[in-house]
Amino acid sequence: MAGITDLGVGIGWRSEIDLTVERLPGVDFVEVVAENLHIGHLPESVTLLLERGIPVLPHAVSLSLGGADEVDLKRVQHLGEIAEAVGAPMVSDHVCFVRAGGLDSGHLMPVPRTKDALDVLVANVRLAQRNLPVPLALENVAALLEWPDGELSEGQFLAELVERTDCWLLVDVANLYANARNIGTDPERFLDEIPLERLAYVHVAGGEQHGDVYHDTHAHAVLPEVLGVLDELCSRVRPPGVLLERDDNYPSDTEIASELAAIRAVVDKHRG
Amino acid sequence: MVTPMTSQTTQLSAEQVGYLTAGPGRAAEAALARLIDAGLVRVSRDGLVTAVHSNNHGATTSVEARILSYSRTAVRFDTIVQSTANSTEMAQLHRHLLDRRLMQRPRRRHEAWWFSLAIAGGLVVLGFSTPAFFVGVPIALLFFAWQRGRGPVTKAGKEVLRPVSASDRVYAVALYGFCGKVGGHRVGDLFELSQSVVKMIPLKRQRARKSSSDGGGCGSASSCSSCGSGCGSSSSSCSSSSSSCSSSGSSCGGGGGCGGGGGGD
Numbered sequence: 001m002a003g004i005t006d007l008g009v010g011i012g013w014r015s016e017i018d019l020t021v022e023r024l025p026g027v028d029f030v031e032v033v034a035e036n037l038h039i040g041h042l043p044e045s046v047t048l049l050l051e052r053g054i055p056v057l058p059h060a061v062s063l064s065l066g067g068a069d070e071v072d073l074k075r076v077q078h079l080g081e082i083a084e085a086v087g088a089p090m091v092s093d094h095v096c097f098v099r100a101g102g103l104d105s106g107h108l109m110p111v112p113r114t115k116d117a118l119d120v121l122v123a124n125v126r127l128a129q130r131n132l133p134v135p136l137a138l139e140n141v142a143a144l145l146e147w148p149d150g151e152l153s154e155g156q157f158l159a160e161l162v163e164r165t166d167c168w169l170l171v172d173v174a175n176l177y178a179n180a181r182n183i184g185t186d187p188e189r190f191l192d193e194i195p196l197e198r199l200a201y202v203h204v205a206g207g208e209q210h211g212d213v214y215h216d217t218h219a220h221a222v223l224p225e226v227l228g229v230l231d232e233l234c235s236r237v238r239p240p241g242v243l244l245e246r247d248d249n250y251p252s253d254t255e256i257a258s259e260l261a262a263i264r265a266v267v268d269k270h271r272g
Numbered sequence: 273m274v275t276p277m278t279s280q281t282t283q284l285s286a287e288q289v290g291y292l293t294a295g296p297g298r299a300a301e302a303a304l305a306r307l308i309d310a311g312l313v314r315v316s317r318d319g320l321v322t323a324v325h326s327n328n329h330g331a332t333t334s335v336e337a338r339i340l341s342y343s344r345t346a347v348r349f350d351t352i353v354q355s356t357a358n359s360t361e362m363a364q365l366h367r368h369l370l371d372r373r374l375m376q377r378p379r380r381r382h383e384a385w386w387f388s389l390a391i392a393g394g395l396v397v398l399g400f401s402t403p404a405f406f407v408g409v410p411i412a413l414l415f416f417a418w419q420r421g422r423g424p425v426t427k428a429g430k431e432v433l434r435p436v437s438a439s440d441r442v443y444a445v446a447l448y449g450f451c452g453k454v455g456g457h458r459v460g461d462l463f464e465l466s467q468s469v470v471k472m473i474p475l476k477r478q479r480a481r482k483s484s485s486d487g488g489g490c491g492s493a494s495s496c497s498s499c500g501s502g503c504g505s506s507s508s509s510c511s512s513s514s515s516s517c518s519s520s521g522s523s524c525g526g527g528g529g530c531g532g533g534g535g536g537d
């Protein structure tokens with residue numbers, strides 16, 4: 001993908017930590033939640049980062065591309081407008097659904113890994129792509145349950161999605177780790193099966209183990225095991241970018257800086 | 273004037289200085305300033321305050337603990353200042369200052385007003401039978417006016433405030449508020465706070481009385497630089513000679529800057 005071959009190491013921009021993001025050393029790019037931004041009045045902090053030449057990538061959470069409901073083109077249009085407003089080289093959302101039958105789940109729900117569900121997803125992704133000014137990347141989600149009668153592994157499902165839509169992949173290694181812990185996904189097999197040449201960038205996030213269940217909270221420190229999955233990924237491909245997602249319980253600037261440094265260390269280890 | 277980032281050693285904590293200078297609103301601002309200074313809370317560009325740790329870690333006073341627990345989820349800058357100013361923890365701080373006789377109870381002040389008015393009234397009545405009593409009426413009224421003009425800060429309170437200066441940014445907030453000025457610099461700038469955040473602290477009508485230690489304050493930046501009947505006109509001298517300013521209690525401490533709302537005593 002032209003223009004974003006090397007995003008570097010970034011962090012999710014959130015209004016609560018805007019000054020922190022501006023101050024942090026070594027932030028090469030940021031991601032903004034598209035639904036939180038409004039055309040015509042971008043946050044001052046985002047404008048400042050853009051002026052500094054920091055790429056800003058819109059990340060959506062509400063397109064519900066895996067859902068059976070019709071894609072809400074107003075949401076797609078908003079995402080596209082935000083992309084144009086910040087001059088983003090691409091946008092992203094998740095392989096999931098967040099609405100069904102008019103109800104909002106409030107969560108990123110996993111899609112059943114069946115051929116039929118894939119057909120629906122592919123149709124929705126194509127429709128979104130036709131209405132977006134920039135390429136679309138799609139992210140693997142953390143699932144606490146697996147739908148029955150799955151016909152494909154998660155890696156195969158994403159590989160087929162990429163093949164049929166030409167979308168990009170946003171691999172969240174914390175979600176991958178969560179699925180390994182909670183539903184038995186094999187991270188290595190996942191990385192073997194997905195087309196790594198279509199990797200747009202990587203998400204890293206923190207979580208917490210509660211008994212047998214790993215909670216992908218984005219509100220706790222990044223576990224060494226998650227960095228281990230990143231290490232595994234980096235041993236196979238040089239990711240164009242790696243981004244730290246933190247959505248709540250924001251720690252001190254120092255702690256955030258050290259998490260970014262730990263991510264950079266893993267990435268640099270494989271750059272030789 | 274270069275204002276160091278670290279806090280000074282003094283007999284009074286910044287929040288106590290804030291309370292004595294301009295009331296509970298200012299004390300809340302001072303406590304918040306201490307927490308920002310220590311990296312225990314962060315303030316965003318649009319004025320959202322969030323605690324950095326989730327367990328009140330780092331609080332050195334109950335007022336600070338109150339701010340930390342209240343800001344576990346993001347809360348507006350002005351909301352936290354006002355709610356802290358009106359909190360039971362702040363009432364405890366007030367009681368502590370009363371116990372140390374650095375402040376006096378409002379009821380005693382009111383009693384003194386009524387006493388002097390009653391004397392004046394009595395003298396008027398007596399004056400009709402013995403006109404010589406009329407001579408005492410202006411004296412009683414003068415006494416009433418003097419009592420009215422007295423602030424809640426005692427002589428001892430003013431005495432202990434005298435050596436306090438804006439030697440660091442936390443004490444700068446205690447003495448002048450986030451929207452005040454020190455040495456020609458905006459105090460808010462010392463914390464990288466934008467004026468839009470600082471201006472969130474609502475404008476409170478100044479009371480007729482000079483001392484704002486009852487909690488009156490002014491928050492809007494426009495009035496901030498010159499707010500307060502006593503301090504306002506001398507805000508520039510306030511900032512350039514902080515110690516003399518703060519020590520002059522009734523004139524300057526009493527006019528004091530942006531108190532950040534909060535109820536009176």
Ligand SMILES: [Fe+2]
Nearest residue numbers: 139172203245
């Ligand atoms: Fe993610």
